[in-house]
Structures are given as structure tokens and as C-alpha cells.
Amino acid sequence: MKAHILVVDDDPRITDLLKRLLAYEGYSVAVAASGDTALMRTLEHAPDLIVLDVMLPTFDGLEVARRLRTAGDTVPILMLTARDAIADRVKGLEVGADDYLVKPFANEELLARVKAMLRRNQSERHELLRYANVELDTGTRVAHRGGREIELSPTEYELLSLFLRRPRQVLTRDIILDRVWGIDFEGSSNVMEVYVGYLRTKLEAGGESRLIHTVRGVGYVCKE
């Protein structure tokens, strides 16, 4: 639902601009300013797309892309290259970037590409998220526990996939609200609690053990 985008650039003007632009379009945005933090953030957040500048401290964008690909990560990468660095574009594509954009770029163009890349990717990527005896197929959007098939509404699906992407990790209420309902969620509502309830009901309908546990005062964890 809310696509999550990681922006990697060492120029704060660029990251600021992109962050605001993308957030305004409804994406949830994270930022990294160097090669190593980019890799870390990718592992942490499993973004749906990376906007990656070539010039970076520690190690450059090409190296980041190469490491991700050799590690088997298929997240779409949109590379930002300087106007005159044709060689970089070629290398970028060779190294596993999916598209590139020449700086300076028009906002509209960046948005168009991001959108197109996300849409295409969505069709090709069907992962099988799994934890304990729960499976979630992102292609069919159906969950299984044991042999039982579990149908999910869109929101339930988002929530469960969030949990399954980060098993054993405590997710704060803020993070969950951000990822599933979007940043602009204000004031007091207990939607999240209601939906955790729905999920628990469905996941435990066959008498199975609880998988989503409450961490009082903080949020929830998915673990056995």
C-alpha cells in the first residue's frame, strides 16, 4: 500500500527535496547519506525502491548496487548520475540498477519513473513471506497457517506482511501506523488495535498459538 522508498545522497539539498517530494506523493521515505548507511537501512527497512546517487562517501552508488545484487536483493534501483558521466550510467546498468536519471532532473520526471518502477516491480515480485507455520504469498495475497487458507482484507494484508517481514522485532505503534496507515494519522484512534485483533482472530481460528504479542506501552512483536 504505502510504498517505502530509500533515498541515498550525501547532498542534504537533494535528500531534503526528494524527501518532501516523495512524502507529499504519499510514499514513506527514509534517507541515507553514505554507502554503508545505505546498506544498513536497506537491511533494516527492506524498502520497495532505492533512489541512489552515484557519488557517495565510504563507497559509491555503484558499489552499493553491486553488493545488494550479489547478496541476492532484487529491490528496484533508480540511479542518479551526473550529466556528463555516461560511463557511470553504463556501469550502473551493468551492476544491476534498473533505470537512471540525469541530474539535474525535473521533479515530475522523477515521480513518473518512481511510479512506473514500483508498478512494474509489483507485478514481478511475488515473494513468499514465512515465519513459524505462517506463510504469506504476496502474489496471491493469501495467507496460510498449517494447511488452513486465510483470506485477508487489504489492511489486514498490509499489517501481516509488515509483521512477517520483521519477525522477532518489536514494532512500535508509531512505525506500524506509519507503514500501514500513512504518516498523516493524527490524534487518538484505536484502529490499529482493532486490526491486530482481526488478525489474531484469523490467525488463531484453528486453535493455534498466539503469534502477535502485545508489548505494553510500546507496540507489538511477531514471534512464537
Added chain:
Amino acid sequence: MKAHILVVDDDPRITDLLKRLLAYEGYSVAVAASGDTALMRTLEHAPDLIVLDVMLPTFDGLEVARRLRTAGDTVPILMLTARDAIADRVKGLEVGADDYLVKPFANEELLARVKAMLRRNQSERHELLRYANVELDTGTRVAHRGGREIELSPTEYELLSLFLRRPRQVLTRDIILDRVWGIDFEGSSNVMEVYVGYLRTKLEAGGESRLIHTVRGVGYVCKE
């Protein structure tokens, strides 16, 4: 033996990208930027495949394809069509193109098609898509369910073939709109719903079970 590919487009962005992409995959690539140079290059180099944009100076891609075919040239043609030009795709096929791709496209997808087209030497591209008891002949564009023959309008055909190529997988509205209508839809239209309706009516006219199910808030699936 390197396959030789001619890329025809007047946008240097596209030719730049394609040239590097295809060259990296080991093809030898030539470029033309207008209809007449495309014809000249074809005569000169006798490429094994042509990637041909519809919109071109001098005369357009459709015209290039038509002239080649009437001259007896059977070189496989992969047509690049604009986003909202369904009519062009149909015309392209009528005029002798062998496949088409909607811009913007995923690099992977272009490579896959190029490979596939080179492999099957342009003659036997009559696929028979099949799922459950539904068949779709991509040569005659006629569908069958059980023994019943089902005639389809061009749009209905596109839609059904999309579903049959990815059975059991949930296709989001974005993807369907993109692949069938080529539209980057912001505004509200319900064409897609109407056409799903048409397709259902035709597919279920013999009292058969529903094959195209709606996934609320997401899109549709083709499954039993």
C-alpha cells in the same frame, strides 16, 4: 554468432539506454532515428530483429513495418507504443509487427521479449494460453470455454490474455490499467470494471463458474 539488432527511435534517451542494455547482453546494435534511415539500415545490415518506436520523423513505425512486409522482409519486429495508444498496437500487429511493448518498459521485460523473439524464428508465434477449461489462441484471438467458442473485442482480448498469462496471481488495478489501457490513471474512470464485467458475462454465458474474481481494494485474480 551475435544477433544483430536495429533500434529505431527518435528519442536519444531511449536509444542510448537500449543500445547499452542490448550491447551488454552481447547483441550487436545499430541505431536509426527516423523512418527512412530505418529502412536504409535494414537493407544495409539485414538485422535479426528490429525494435521499432511508433512515433518517428519522416514516416512512422507502422509505415516502416508495412513497407518492410510488403517488400517481403520477414525480420521480427518489436514495436514500442505510447501509453494510451491501444489502436496503434492493434494496427502494429495487423501491419506485421510480431510483438509490442508499452513505454515505459522494464529493462528485464524488453530483454525477455527480445530473447524470446530471436529464439522462435518469427513463424510460430501462435501461443495457446490455457487455464482451467479456458483456452485463448493468440493467433486467431478467439477463446474457448468447454466447447463453446467466445468472440472477443480487442480490449476484451487484451484483458483476458493478461489474466491467462498470470493465473492465480492477483493483478492490481494499476497493472491492469497500464498493461491493457496504457494509461497512467489519476482521474476516475471505471472502464476496467466495465470490461471485467463484459468478460465475465461472456465467460459465464454457459452457466460456468466464475473465473475472474475481484480482490477488493486491490484488483482481480483469475482462478477457479
Added chain:
DNA sequence: ATCCGTTCTCAGGTTGTTTTCAGCAAGCAC
């Protein structure tokens, strides 16, 4: 110009999903 098939728009009805709310249960500090 007219016909016919196809595509698209619109409005109303239907159904499933999301949110809210109020009361209850569970955890925690004292």
C-alpha cells in the same frame, strides 16, 4: 450519411471494509 460494433461515461444500488465508540479486561504501581 448511416449503420454497426466497440469503447467509454454516468448514476444508482449493493456489498465489503474501515473506523468509531463504549464498556470491559488485563497489567502495573502502590
Added chain:
DNA sequence: GTGCTTGCTGAAAACAACCTGAGAACGGAT
């Protein structure tokens, strides 16, 4: 235990998504 906070749950209201029939707009063929 008591009192306070935090989280759970069932029901109903509010909302949005989807379907359908009717017809308008379009384009090619005669």
C-alpha cells in the same frame, strides 16, 4: 487489594469500492 493506565472486543455507523444497465461518443465499413 485499589486505583490508574493501557489494551481488547463487539456492534454499529460511516465510508469506499465495486457492479450493472443504459446510453452517448467514436470510428470504420458500406
